[in-house]
Amino acid sequence: MNTQLNSEVEGWEVRNVNLSRIHGDDSGAYRRLLDHINPNEGFWIADLMCGQASVSQRILDHYESQGKLASIFFSDGYQNQFAKAKENLNPYKEKGHMVTGLLEDIRSFPLLGPSLDVIVIKMGLHELRKEDQKEVVKRLMKNLTPSGDLFIWESMGQTPEINNFFKKVVRKKDELAGYRSFVRDRYFCTEEEIIDLAEKSGAREIEKIYEGNNFDYVTRVLSEADFGGDTEKLRELNEYIRSISTPKIAQSIRMNDSGDSIKMHFAKKIFRIRK
Ligand SMILES: C[S@@+](CC[C@H](N)C(=O)[O-])C[C@H]1O[C@@H](n2cnc3c(N)ncnc32)[C@H](O)[C@@H]1O
Numbered sequence: 001m002n003t004q005l006n007s008e009v010e011g012w013e014v015r016n017v018n019l020s021r022i023h024g025d026d027s028g029a030y031r032r033l034l035d036h037i038n039p040n041e042g043f044w045i046a047d048l049m050c051g052q053a054s055v056s057q058r059i060l061d062h063y064e065s066q067g068k069l070a071s072i073f074f075s076d077g078y079q080n081q082f083a084k085a086k087e088n089l090n091p092y093k094e095k096g097h098m099v100t101g102l103l104e105d106i107r108s109f110p111l112l113g114p115s116l117d118v119i120v121i122k123m124g125l126h127e128l129r130k131e132d133q134k135e136v137v138k139r140l141m142k143n144l145t146p147s148g149d150l151f152i153w154e155s156m157g158q159t160p161e162i163n164n165f166f167k168k169v170v171r172k173k174d175e176l177a178g179y180r181s182f183v184r185d186r187y188f189c190t191e192e193e194i195i196d197l198a199e200k201s202g203a204r205e206i207e208k209i210y211e212g213n214n215f216d217y218v219t220r221v222l223s224e225a226d227f228g229g230d231t232e233k234l235r236e237l238n239e240y241i242r243s244i245s246t247p248k249i250a251q252s253i254r255m256n257d258s259g260d261s262i263k264m265h266f267a268k269k270i271f272r273i274r275k
Contacts, residue, residue, distance in 0.1 A: 036149070043070075113143070153210075194269075205274040209272050
C-alpha cells in the first residue's frame with residue numbers, strides 16, 4: 001500500500017499552518033455537521049484527508065458529550081499531517097474510543113466494501129485534480145453502508161463568476177509560495193460541479209446542509225502561513241487581486257483593502273450525499 005505521496009518537497013510535506021486560523025470561523029458549520037451525525041455506538045466514521053484530525057476530534061467530543069464511545073477511522077496522504085492527527089487522537093484512544101488510522105493517498109484508498117457509516121472530507125476534495133475527484137467520490141460511495149452518508153465540506157466562490165476569481169487568487173498565492181503541486185492539481189468546484197460529481201457516482205440524494213459566507217481569506221494571514229512573512233510576496237499577491245477584481249465581485253465578497261492586506265469572504269458549504 002502506498003504510504004506516502006510522491007510529491008515535490010513542498011505543499012503538504014512542508015506546510016505547517018494552523019488550518020482553523022486560515023479557514024475562518026468553523027463553529028456554525030461544525031454544529032450543522034454534528035446535527036446530521038447520529039452518535040450511534042458501533043458506527044464507523046471516517047475522517048479522510050484529515051490533516052490534523054479536527055473533524056475526528058469534534059466527532060469524538062460529540063460522542064463524549066453523550067457518554068458514548070466512537071469508532072473513528074482517520075486517513076491522510078502526507079506523513080507530517082498524519083503524524084499530527086495520530087498525536088491529537090491518542091488521548092481519545094486512551095479513553096476507550098476505537099481510533100484507527102491509515103497513511104494513504106486517497107486516490108488509492110482501499111475498497112473496504114460497504115463498511116463505513118459516515119465519511120467526512122473537509123476541505124480536501126479541492127486538493128485533487130478534477131478527474132481524480134470523480135474517481136475518488138465513486139470509490140468512497142462503494143465504501144459506504146447502504147444507509148451511509150458522505151459529507152463533502154468545501155470552500156468556493158458564491159457564484160461561478162466569483163469561483164473563477166477565487167481560483168485565480170488561490171493559484172497566485174500557491175505560485176508565490178512555491179507550491180508547484182498545488183498549482184498543478186488543486187481544483188475548486190462550484191456547487192453545481194459537486195452536485196454533478198455526486199450524481200455521476202450514483203447518489204440518489206444530495207442535500208446542502210450548510211452554507212455560510214464565512215470562509216475568510218485574509219492575505220496577511222496567508223502570507224504569514226505560506227510566504228514565511230515575505231512582504232514582497234504579500235505585496236505582489238495584493239496587487240494581483242486588485243488587478244483582477246471588479247466592483248461587483250468586490251462588493252459580493254465584502255472585500256476590504258487596507259493597503260497592506262486584503263480581506264475577502266468566500267463561501268463554505270457542506271453537502272450530504274446518499275446512495
Ligand atoms: C486543506 S487540508 C484539510 C485538512 C482537514 N480535513 C481540515 O479541514 O482541517 C487538506 C489535507 O488533504 C491532505 N491531502 C492532500 N492531497 C492528498 C491525497 N492525494 N491523498 C490524501 N490526502 C491528501 C493534506 O495532507 C491535508 O492534510
